[in-house]
Amino acid sequence: MKTRAVLIAVVAFLGMVDALYLSLERNAGPIPCHITRGCNDVLTSRYSAVAGIPISWFGLAFYVTVFSLAVFTIFETEPPASRPLRWIFYLSGIALVISALLVGIQAFTLKAFCEYCLLSAALVLTIFLLSPHAFPRTHSP
Amino acid sequence: MSLSLGLLPIAGFMQPMRPTAYLAGVANCYEEYYLDETAEFSYRVHPIARVFLKFFAPRRKRCATMRGMSKAVKPLSIILLAVVVAVVAAVYLSRRPEEVPETSAAPVLGKGGGHFRGPEKAPITLVEFGDYSCPSCGAYHPVVKELLNRYPKQVRLEFHHYPLISIHPNAMAAALAVEAAGEQGRYWEMHDLIFEHQEEWSASPNPEPQFLALASRIGINSNDFMQAMRSPQLRDRVLQDVVRARDAKVDAVPTFFIDGERIHVTLSVGAFVEIIEARLRK
Incomplete structure (x- = not known):
């Protein structure tokens, strides 16, 4: 359980860097892509913000929350330690x-x-795949 | 941990205790009857913890809450540290080469080759490499126009085509439409119209009728326009701009240069004004 929490914390930390990088770059002018083409088109499109708030800020909030929950799981000494993972x-x-x-x-x-957005999607998928193990396994009698 | 250590000197009269215990006031709670001693309680716990406990923890559960807070100090410190490291990493990754001017190998753009808008002897030439299909170029268009209105004598715009045909199938046709209008002396009128109506034609399977409608709106002869759009000379002119863009290592659209030097600027008139004012002061 704690190994998974450590892995989730590492992935969430990478997500935090990615979301912060996107937020900083979005305010610094045209954004160069290195692998894909069209970072600018994606990050300046009308889908890149909700109610004027860039989506990268929502991503950042998500990653900070997940990282915090994972860290609390790592330090949890009393059962049920799986609650933050749920x-x-x-x-x-x-x-x-x-x-x-x-x-x-x-x-x-x-x-x-946008390669940074695709990376974020991959990180979210990784976190999702790591987290279901928080649920206790049921054994048939 | 460092936070709690930093807060220690605030209450110098306190007897020494573990910083985490001090921050959460755990040391005060080894005897339950202390909970009724409000004065003792308030002197022995950190002010921040005291405010939290007063408003959020029922009196009978203050000891347990304080122990919980003490346990939370270590994970919270790690979270805070991780956020700081992430900010430093993101700032490091997003730094621009231009921020180190002496050692920068920033591409420098040669003069000429594009279409000009503004006075010939303007002290500042703003060069834009753009793609008519690109939404961010469309978003920058009113900003650049506002800038030219604000500095009618000081700023001159030089526009170069950089149609990213792999992701924008209509970009080349749009560049040709503007060049074709330019053959009849209406380059900038068409340039503005094409940007302003970007959403209408950019996803169209055949944008030519839309270009023709826009061209006729500014009094362009339809036959000459359609003939010019198919002209290999105009196509070569657009491709020459693409070569210029690649020579100048343009890797995104729009890309702006001022007096040959690449600038990174946010989507606001103010950001351009700041750079232009600095240049004018030189």
Whole structure:
């Protein structure tokens, strides 16, 4: 359980750096892509912000929350230690649906990909896949 | 941990105790009856913890809450440290080469080759490499126009095509449409119209009728326009701009240069004004 929490914390930390980088770059002018083409198109499109707040800020809030929950799981000494991981499971499930929508918008509406956004989607998927093990296994009698 | 150590000198009269215990006031709670001694309690716990406990913890559960807070200090310190490290890493990754001017190998753009807007003898030439299909170029367009209105005598715009045809299938046709309008002396009018109506034609399977409609709106002869759009000379002119863009190591659109030097600027008139004012003061 704690090994998984450590892995989730590491992935969430990478997500924090990615989301912060995107937030900083978004305010610093045109954004160069290194692998894909179209970072600028994605990050300046009308889908890149909700109510004027850049999506990267929501991503940052998600990663900080997940990182915090994972760290609390690592330091938890009393049962049930799995409670924060369950929250990670629910949160990353919601984030995964949103990430899938955003990747869909990149692929079908904007027809441009932003590598940093794709990395974020991959990190969300990794967190989601790591978190279900928080649930206790049921054994049949 | 460092936070709690930093707060230690605030209450110099306190007897020495573990910083985490001090921060959460755990040391005060080894005897339950202390909970009724409000004065003792308030002197022995850190002010921040006291405020928290007063408003959020029921009196009978203050000891347990304080122990919980003490346990939370270590993870909270790690979270705080991780956020700080992430900020430093993100700032490091997002640094621009231009921020180190002496050692920078920033590409420098030669003069000429594009279409000009503004006075010939303007002290500042703003060069833009743009793609008519790119939404961010469309977003920068009103900003650049506002800038030219604000500095009618000081700033001159030089526009170069950089159609990213791999992701914008109509970008080349749009560049040709503007060049074709330029053949009839209406380059900038068409340039503005194409940007302003970007959403209408950029996803169209055949944008030519839309370009033709826009061209006729500014009094362009339709036959000459359509003929010019198919002209290999105009295509070569656009491709020459693409070569210029690659020579100048343009890796995103729009990319701006001022007097040959690449600038990174946010989507606001103020950001451009700041750079231009600094240049004018030189």
